[in-house]
Amino acid sequence: MRGAFSPPTPPKKAFRVLNYTFDWSIIISGKYFDWLVSGLVTTLKLSAISIVLAFILGLIIAVMRMAHSRPVRWFAHAYLEFFRNTPLLVQIFFWYFGSYKILPTAVNDWLVSTNFEFAAAAIALTIYTSAFIAEDIRSGVLSIPKEQMEAARSAGFSYLRSMQYIILPQAVRITIPPLVNQFLNLAKNSSLAMTIGVMEMTYQARQVESYTFKGFEAFTAATVVYLLLSIAITALVNVYNEKVLNVHKAT
Amino acid sequence: MIVFKGVHKWFKNLHVLNDINLHVTPGEVLVVCGPSGSGKSTLIRTINQLEPINEGSLIVDGMDLSDKKTNINKLRAEVGFVFQQFNLYPHLSVISNITLAPTKIRSLSKKEAEEQAMVLLNRVGLAEKRDAYPAQLSGGQQQRVAIARALAMKPRIMLFDEPTSALDPEMIGEVLAVMKDLALSGMTMVVVTHEMGFAREVAHRVAFMADGVVLEEAPPEEFFLRPQHERAQQFLRQLLTPMQSECP
Numbered sequence A: 001m002r003g004a005f006s007p008p009t010p011p012k013k014a015f016r017v018l019n020y021t022f023d024w025s026i027i028i029s030g031k032y033f034d035w036l037v038s039g040l041v042t043t044l045k046l047s048a049i050s051i052v053l054a055f056i057l058g059l060i061i062a063v064m065r066m067a068h069s070r071p072v073r074w075f076a077h078a079y080l081e082f083f084r085n086t087p088l089l090v091q092i093f094f095w096y097f098g099s100y101k102i103l104p105t106a107v108n109d110w111l112v113s114t115n116f117e118f119a120a121a122a123i124a125l126t127i128y129t130s131a132f133i134a135e136d137i138r139s140g141v142l143s144i145p146k147e148q149m150e151a152a153r154s155a156g157f158s159y160l161r162s163m164q165y166i167i168l169p170q171a172v173r174i175t176i177p178p179l180v181n182q183f184l185n186l187a188k189n190s191s192l193a194m195t196i197g198v199m200e201m202t203y204q205a206r207q208v209e210s211y212t213f214k215g216f217e218a219f220t221a222a223t224v225v226y227l228l229l230s231i232a233i234t235a236l237v238n239v240y241n242e243k244v245l246n247v248h249k250a251t
Numbered sequence B: 001m002i003v004f005k006g007v008h009k010w011f012k013n014l015h016v017l018n019d020i021n022l023h024v025t026p027g028e029v030l031v032v033c034g035p036s037g038s039g040k041s042t043l044i045r046t047i048n049q050l051e052p053i054n055e056g057s058l059i060v061d062g063m064d065l066s067d068k069k070t071n072i073n074k075l076r077a078e079v080g081f082v083f084q085q086f087n088l089y090p091h092l093s094v095i096s097n098i099t100l101a102p103t104k105i106r107s108l109s110k111k112e113a114e115e116q117a118m119v120l121l122n123r124v125g126l127a128e129k130r131d132a133y134p135a136q137l138s139g140g141q142q143q144r145v146a147i148a149r150a151l152a153m154k155p156r157i158m159l160f161d162e163p164t165s166a167l168d169p170e171m172i173g174e175v176l177a178v179m180k181d182l183a184l185s186g187m188t189m190v191v192v193t194h195e196m197g198f199a200r201e202v203a204h205r206v207a208f209m210a211d212g213v214v215l216e217e218a219p220p221e222e223f224f225l226r227p228q229h230e231r232a233q234q235f236l237r238q239l240l241t242p243m244q245s246e247c248p
Helices: A030-067 A070-084 A088-103 A105-113 A116-142 A148-152 A159-198 A201-212 A217-246 B040-047 B072-078 B094-104 B110-123 B139-151 B169-186 B195-200 B219-226 B230-241
Strands: B002-011 B014-024 B029-033 B055-060 B081-084 B158-161 B188-192 B205-210 B213-218
Touching: A030 A070, A030 A116, A030 A148, A030 A159, A070 A116, A088 A105, A088 A159, A105 A116, A116 A159, A116 B014, A116 B055, A148 B072, A148 B081, A148 B219, A159 A201, A159 A217, A159 B094, A159 B158, A159 B195, A201 A217, B002 B040, B014 B040, B014 B195, B014 B213, B029 B040, B040 B055, B040 B158, B040 B188, B072 B081, B081 B139, B094 B110, B094 B139, B139 B169, B169 B188, B169 B205, B195 B219, B195 B230, B205 B219, B205 B230, B213 B219
Parallel strands: B029 B188, B029 B205, B081 B158, B158 B188
Antiparallel strands: B002 B014, B002 B055, B205 B213
């Protein structure tokens, strides 16, 4: 933003679009390259941790949503509606700026001394995405014929063990396409973590742009990284699907 | 081994089991038959409490099913159940279908469970299918795997709910052969079936049900030669000569 009182004298380069000289060298080596790589590593870490935790939490919430006990069901339902109907950015701000204020000072100090931005972002991404994953898994479970549960129960499995060994493995197979969508959303949503100072990919690209005015190059790099990350997630799930779950044989 | 005393069950207003009194002794094979909607499937499903009873007492292998304190999972582990639609676990191979419950519930090691599963697969004639998936098997093969899966828990009682009704005619024989073999080995069995040949040859007793009531209970030779109740006579006539039965 330019000051309201100064005459509009933007940096020359921004105006001279046709004369913009591309300089890819700054993003493929040197200090700025290192920044981008460290951003990539943080994005990978944040996405991987959040995907794993969101999946586990989503499974738990999905099972709770179908529990016999009414309070458990209601809790899960409230959780779902609450976290999928509020903006992710608000949730990130809540965990980062809001949550620690109500904690005791000692805990507070400890949190600030740790990598609290990262933790807050991971918590927000995990909880937000788990609500969507839970609904996807629940619809997967509902599509499994009830005879599968009967077969499991009549073999002597308890309700939860039947879920664990027989129902959920089948439901997750069916749920894989929507799950991949959730994983991709999470990976891309992790860019919002820059707003609370997590030095992930987008943050670093922005940083490089600020120092060099090479916005085109910096954000091209970020774009390519997110694109590759998404493609990698899709490919990983597909390989797991084929090789480990034997989906093609079991249908 | 299985004792029904004055058992009643309702689905909403429908009286599906009406004052059932039955006694199955160890090693006995009881065939339950009757027209559709007579409550025979419900009856067999009460024995491992897939359907809870509303009234009366039902004691299975010394455990009282009307008692809330009975550990139902423990009871079910002792009672094998074979479904009309097989209900194999489609995400698991044949061998894993059979070893799942023994390893998780009986705490057998994977090796022990697999050895035992191979003995059972040999017994039902499907040893070469150990790594196949259920979707790759015919109906008859799936049902034989389902029987092996139930037997892997070393049950004291086996329940069969119309095990051949979903099969193509040429596959019924292979499943009945396995069941006959099992009966001859002394297994206590309750079988809901329309296979009167099987009933005649293998059953010790036949129970005939209609409208939720056991109308007749007799050894097969007596039941087939001299059915007492009119409904039973009509049922047998229809089964033996379906083309000649009158339209309602």
